[in-house]
Amino acid sequence: xxxxxxxxxxxxxxRGQNVTFRCDPISEHNRLYWYRQTLGQGPEFLxxxxxxxxxxxxxLLSDRFSAERPKGSFSTLEIQRTEQGDSxxxxxxxxxxxxxxxxxxxxxxxxxxxxx
Amino acid sequence: xxxxxxHNHHVILSEAASLELGCNYSYGGTVNLFWYVQYxxxxxxxxxxxxxxxxxxxxxxxxxxxxxxxxxSFNLRKPSVQWSDTAEYFCAVATGGFKTIFGAGTRLFVxx
Numbered sequence: 001x002x003x004x005x006x007x008x009x010x011x012x013x014x015r016g017q018n019v020t021f022r023c024d025p026i027s028e029h030n031r032l033y034w035y036r037q038t039l040g041q042g043p044e045f046l047x048x049x050x051x052x053x054x055x056x057x058x059x060l061l062s063d064r065f066s067a068e069r070p071k072g073s074f075s076t077l078e079i080q081r082t083e084q085g086d087s088x089x090x091x092x093x094x095x096x097x098x099x100x101x102x103x104x105x106x107x108x109x110x111x112x113x114x115x116x
Numbered sequence: 117x118x119x120x121x122x123h124n125h126h127v128i129l130s131e132a133a134s135l136e137l138g139c140n141y142s143y144g145g146t147v148n149l150f151w152y153v154q155y156x157x158x159x160x161x162x163x164x165x166x167x168x169x170x171x172x173x174x175x176x177x178x179x180x181x182x183x184x185x186x187x188x189s190f191n192l193r194k195p196s197v198q199w200s201d202t203a204e205y206f207c208a209v210a211t212g213g214f215k216t217i218f219g220a221g222t223r224l225f226v227x228x
Contacts, residue, residue: 003159031214042120042206042218043160056214091160105216107152107160 002026004108006092012114013082020078021111025094032075033105034067035091036060043091049075082115089113118143120209122219129197130227137192137222139207149190150208150216151181160206166190177201199228 005024013019025032030051035043046065048056051072061067064082069075079086089112093105123138141147151163164175171183181192190207207219 033214033216035218040125040220042208042221045215045217048214050214058215093160104162104165109159 004092004094004106006090006108006111008111009109010112010114012116014116015082015084017082018078018080019082019113020076021090021092021113023075023077023092023094023108025074025092026096026106027073029094029096029106030072031095031097031103031105032069033093033095034075034077035093037089037091037110038087046077079113082113084115087113087115118209118211118217120207120217120219122205122207122222124222125220126223126225128225128227131199132196133226135192135194135197135201135224137205137207137224139190139192139219140188141190141207141209141217142188143209143211145211148210149181149183150210151175151179151190151192152206152208152218153203154206154221155203163192163205197224197226199226202226 007022032049034046037043047067049069064080067077089110091110092108095103095105097103119142121140149166152160153163154160164173166173166183174180179194204221204223206221208216210216
């Protein structure tokens with residue numbers, strides 16, 4: 001399978017713990033996006049990478065959230081001191097875009113986070 | 117603030133019925149528009165997109181959408197739905213940069 005993969009698929013944690021999710025994009029894709037989706041809502045944009053550079057970050061991404069894409073390939077999203085309100089599906093998407101252009105995003109299966 | 121509104125949260129149709137899902141956005145500048153679909157147990161995938169040119173765009177599986185700039189709308193249509201079209205449909209708008217805003221989604225159930 002050469003699509004976007006995310007690990008783990010499910011994560012249950014206690015409030016106050018730190019969690020880290022991983023996203024492996026389609027190999028030649030230079031753009032990577034993170035979204036959060038709660039029940040009954042569409043995906044909400046969190047952040048965007050062009051290669052290893054984080055170019056855009058939503059105000060939804062509080063100081064407890066950090067994302068990296070160190071070598072321009074896989075990405076990690078870390079949530080520190082989790083809160084119950086962080087419970088959601090975290091989606092990763094990737095795309096292959098020409099410079100300055102928009103293109104089709106390919107989504108992964110998501111990581112479902114439950115904070116107890 | 118920019119937003120995307122999908123008029124129906126749940127739609128139930130019989131096979132062969134025609135489908136139209138409404139989508140309106142609030143943004144006065146240039147937009148790029150998308151419809152994504154999520155079939156049960158599967159990932160979100162692109163159904164169709166509009167960047168420029170002909171405002172009537174055709175996507176996969178017989179779907180089409182029309183961009184009406186004056187109405188800030190991008191409604192999705194299909195003349196005859198099938199049971200396999202049962203899914204959740206999301207309208208999305210990109211307004212510049214790479215931030216994409218999604219609507220809340222419409223769950224379509226097609227009765228066989």
